[in-house]
Amino acid sequence: MIYNIPFFAVIILIAVGMYAVIFRRNLIKIAIGITIVESAVNLFLITLGYREGGVAPIYTNLPANVVIPGGMVLPVPQALTLTSIVIGVAVLALMLSFIIRIYQYYGTLDSKKVRRLKE
Amino acid sequence: MNDENGEGLSPIVKIISGMIFPFIMIFSLYVIMHGHLTPGGGFQGGAIGASAIVMLIVAFGARHTEKRAGEEKLSLFESIGGTLFVLVAILGFIMAATFMSNFLVGSAIFGEIPPFGSNPGILNTGGILPILNFAVGMKVIGGLSAVVLAMALVSKEDD
């Protein structure tokens, strides 16, 4: 059980992020919470593909005593994590632009006060 | 070098960041074009190039950068990158049987096959991978710089 510590770290990060999304009222703190959940999911994807004592799957200047398909780390989860990071950046940019417009229109960042349509 | 309305940082910062900017762009192009040999590729090199343009926005002020590299030119740069990606994929559909197939392996342009096992990297390999890396790098540089420039300019519109 003690060797599965990265999976428990992922669960703790998801708990911290979901706590910030559900129980906080400031809009910037909700955006930070969504980014923490995104980072935890990227960490989970990378730790799925780790082989013990492995090197990166790149053939340029490989060290001399590496078994070719058995001593290298899996490349497919790293490719999926790259896509996920770029999509996280795009979603964060869109969220922050909406928060800028909400602050210019309402004058406050409290999510309980931006409910009604302003006159 | 003198500013019309006093924005941006002090003259030492402006001179140094103007001298360092070409080296950062060359490093970003190196990371993009060697994506099939070393760790890196289109997205990573594009992020380095976008942070070089953000350094110019911080040092010179947003309005001065808007005159030189405006939002329309950056949007055009991004659109050319995206169109090049789809055109190379459709060209793979015409030359071979499937969409986005690697039709340049074995031909003269980018198509050597490296020997199996550890080797120092040969630049002429890779098939359509360097062309796709370059297209994605253009797309990321144009897109991220345009977003940061738009966010820096939105708070200066009511003076």
Place this chain on the structure above:
Amino acid sequence: MRKIAVVVFIIFFAFMFLAAYDMHDFGAPPSKMDDYIIQNTQNETGANNGVTAVVFDYRGYDTLGEATVLFTAIAGVMVVLRRRGENE
């Protein structure tokens, strides 16, 4: 309302802790597809980098979808943050 949120939160994360006991061991993933990809990268794609070959050749369609998501998000930001009086 807040008490219901706290109870659902605790039940959800207790379930996830129980699910983490059944994951495979940390250093030994059961995968044969990646052994085939590492073995045949240099013949089929001609690149030395296994990760770039997977991103652009074996899974190139996902990269096309990601480029579309990036383009859509940046177009959305440019629409929301448009300034007043910009080439009417």
